[in-house]
Amino acid sequence: MNLSAMFLQAQGGGGMQTILMMVLMIGIIWLFFLRPQARKQKEETKFRDQINKGMKVVTTSGIHGKIQEVGDTYIILEVDGGRMKLEKSAISKELSAQYLPKEDKKSDKKK
Structure with missing residues (x-):
């Protein structure tokens, strides 16, 4: 066998x-x-479908910024050094008001 x-x-x-x-x-x-x-x-x-102008977001690479323009597949993100054009898929999450620095909260209330 x-x-x-x-x-x-x-x-x-x-x-x-x-x-x-x-x-x-x-x-x-x-x-x-x-x-x-x-x-x-x-x-x-x-x-990503609900992304709007003015939202404060974090990208997948850790860049924090404010959305200035939204296209079909891209966004224009304003950061301290200027503007960047990114794919929508690069957005990781929205920054809620509780995580913003105190100076940003104050400047948002004045506007």
Whole structure:
């Protein structure tokens, strides 16, 4: 008897269990990895569609600025040193009022 024949005999009727385990593994991968990633991507797409002029944002590379112009696929971002043209996909998140420095909060109230 060769080794592969002995291995097949040892498994004996376990074909259904193997299929069930594979389905269970695929279900776990979908539940914990693929589904949350798809949800996060949908939220990011929704956020990028709602970008407006005047929003204070942070880019994926960590640049903070204020949006001056919004195009179909790009934005013009005002930073301390001037203006930058970036893809919308480079925007990571919006800065809420609680995270702005105190001087920015005061200057926003005066305007």
